[in-house]
Amino acid sequence: MSELYNNSESDKKKAQLLFLLTFVLSNKGYASTHNLLAPVLGKVHAKFPTPVEFKAVSNCKPHSHNTPLSTIICLHKDCLPQTTRAGLSAFVQVFSISNVIEFLIHLPGILKRKKSINQIINGLPMDSSARLALSVSTYVIIYKSLVRFFMRLFDPLLRKPSSFDDIVCSPLVPPFLAGLLAGPALLIDGDQPRRIMISVYILSKSLQFTYNALRQNRIIPKMPWWWGSWLLFPISSSQLISAYLLHPDIFPSSYDKFITSRSKIYINPRPSDFPDTMPWPTGREIVDRIAILSSLYFPEFYSPKLHGRDVPPLPDNLKPIQPIWEIAHPAHSKMMCAMLHHDEPSCLVTYTKFIAKEGVNSLKFMGMIYTISLLFRGKSLIERLVMKKIITQVLNNAVPEIFKGATFITMAIATAWALICGFQNVLPNKFMPISRIYLNGFISGLWVLVESPKRRLDIGMYSLRLSIELLWKLLVKKGKIRNIRNGEVIYFSLAMAMIMTIYKNKPKSISSPYIRIALSRLLGE
Ligand SMILES: [Zn+2]
Numbered sequence: 001m002s003e004l005y006n007n008s009e010s011d012k013k014k015a016q017l018l019f020l021l022t023f024v025l026s027n028k029g030y031a032s033t034h035n036l037l038a039p040v041l042g043k044v045h046a047k048f049p050t051p052v053e054f055k056a057v058s059n060c061k062p063h064s065h066n067t068p069l070s071t072i073i074c075l076h077k078d079c080l081p082q083t084t085r086a087g088l089s090a091f092v093q094v095f096s097i098s099n100v101i102e103f104l105i106h107l108p109g110i111l112k113r114k115k116s117i118n119q120i121i122n123g124l125p126m127d128s129s130a131r132l133a134l135s136v137s138t139y140v141i142i143y144k145s146l147v148r149f150f151m152r153l154f155d156p157l158l159r160k161p162s163s164f165d166d167i168v169c170s171p172l173v174p175p176f177l178a179g180l181l182a183g184p185a186l187l188i189d190g191d192q193p194r195r196i197m198i199s200v201y202i203l204s205k206s207l208q209f210t211y212n213a214l215r216q217n218r219i220i221p222k223m224p225w226w227w228g229s230w231l232l233f234p235i236s237s238s239q240l241i242s243a244y245l246l247h248p249d250i251f252p253s254s255y256d257k258f259i260t261s262r263s264k265i266y267i268n269p270r271p272s273d274f275p276d277t278m279p280w281p282t283g284r285e286i287v288d289r290i291a292i293l294s295s296l297y298f299p300e301f302y303s304p305k306l307h308g309r310d311v312p313p314l315p316d317n318l319k320p321i322q323p324i325w326e327i328a329h330p331a332h333s334k335m336m337c338a339m340l341h342h343d344e345p346s347c348l349v350t351y352t353k354f355i356a357k358e359g360v361n362s363l364k365f366m367g368m369i370y371t372i373s374l375l376f377r378g379k380s381l382i383e384r385l386v387m388k389k390i391i392t393q394v395l396n397n398a399v400p401e402i403f404k405g406a407t408f409i410t411m412a413i414a415t416a417w418a419l420i421c422g423f424q425n426v427l428p429n430k431f432m433p434i435s436r437i438y439l440n441g442f443i444s445g446l447w448v449l450v451e452s453p454k455r456r457l458d459i460g461m462y463s464l465r466l467s468i469e470l471l472w473k474l475l476v477k478k479g480k481i482r483n484i485r486n487g488e489v490i491y492f493s494l495a496m497a498m499i500m501t502i503y504k505n506k507p508k509s510i511s512s513p514y515i516r517i518a519l520s521r522l523l524g525e
């Protein structure tokens with residue numbers, strides 16, 4: 001009798017333990033772990049419950065959705081156990097991917113300093129990756145629990161017929177509210193610059209998907225033929241160029257360096273024969289004077305070489321440029337041109353010189369970018385190698401892509417510079433002195449049209465993200481909005497709410513297959 005009692009007691013405990021395991025492992029996961037460990041378990045004569053037993057235990061609990069709250073702790077295999085499993089798997093996935101990315105980022109530096117594998121692994125920011133992974137997995141757990149809660153709370157079948165057309169019964173509401181309320185989980189990630197990067201990325205994607213969904217539902221009417229994603233780049237370019245020239249304090253320094261280093265024809269470095277003891281303005285000092293000269297309505301240039309001491313004295317804010325004006329070609333008539341291309345009086349010749357010089361650099365740059373992207377597409381490359389078509393494939397794809405990319409970069413930057421000169425010649429001096437910079441950015445951004453439509457969208461979305469970030473900083477700088485502490489979480493939550501609503505109701509509007517796959521993997525669906 002006592003043996004029987006013990007047996008049933010231990011069976012009960014076994015079943016309880018097995019049930020706890022369903023919070024970590026799915027039936028499939030248990031079966032594959034069991035198969036994997038079978039040889040080892042056979043050797044030590046240990047007997048573990050079979051996958052069939054596991055499945056029986058995992059299926060034993062019924063749904064308990066009597067009240068909205070009870071859905072959160074419902075022990076049915078598709079409710080709480082599935083949610084915790086998804087959370088755990090999201091943690092493992094994000095933690096691993098984040099460490100792999102960190103490893104790849106630090107690889108070149110590591111190779112140079114010849115570190116051992118142990119040193120490399122010890123150097124990985126595991127804490128930071130763990131916090132990011134924890135924040136994603138918490139989001140998943142809260143989102144999945146709240147979706148069940150709101151679906152039960154707003155279930156149209158449980159409402160009185162009179163309130164059927166109630167807006168909250170719309171299938172859009174539960175994922176929206178769940179996606180929104182799970183948003184603060186992002187705060188678990190302590191790295192604020194990374195939080196801002198993620199939030200801006202998610203925001204730009206949510207705008208794109210919402211637009212797609214509204215187009216599919218015909219809420220946004222059919223647009224004229226010229227309307228398209230190609231407009232994204234000129235519009236954001238107009239904001240980027242103006243921020244580069246007018247608000248360098250909020251402009252990302254990496255892009256500042258990228259443009260300045262590619263514009264040596266306009267941002268003249270110290271001439272090689274110029275003595276080190278003599279002052280020469282820095283690149284930023286030159287760029288900053290463009291806005292000042294514009295606000296002074298593009299003053300005339302009086303060459304010190306011709307007029308000597310008769311040249312009117314410069315205001316203090318223009319003094320840093322004096323060394324350039326002193327050696328500028330006397331044929332210049334505008335201070336702006338004498339600053340930007342001091343030794344060449346013709347704006348057009350400078351423009352062509354720029355294209356010739358930077359065109360070659362851009363070709364090299366795009367060649368490098370294309371090679372890296374080829375490495376990422378390694379699998380299809382191997383397939384092509386097998387088919388012995390590699391040379392024709394590379395020639396057919398790479399050469400036009402590299403040329404288009406190089407033309408786009410060179411001509412967009414060249415045109416932006418040339419228009420600073422060009423507008424002076426066509427527009428009256430007092431006509432839109434500062435706001436013409438926006439027009440300049442838009443026109444030079446039109447060079448995106450040389451790229452293929454898919455690349456136009458990629459480039460447009462990328463610059464839109466930068467543009468959103470800059471607009472936010474600009475509004476904060478102008479005091480239009482207050483920089484709320486952790487404010488990025490607000491737009492992250494709203495953007496995730498939109499994405500989750502679309503994912504649940506119109507998954508096809510999520511046009512990026514990568515994001516669709518990432519969402520289904522993270523949510524375990
Ligand atoms: Zn349930």
Ligand SMILES: [Zn+2]
Pocket residue numbers: 336337340341346347421422
């Ligand atoms: Zn000029």
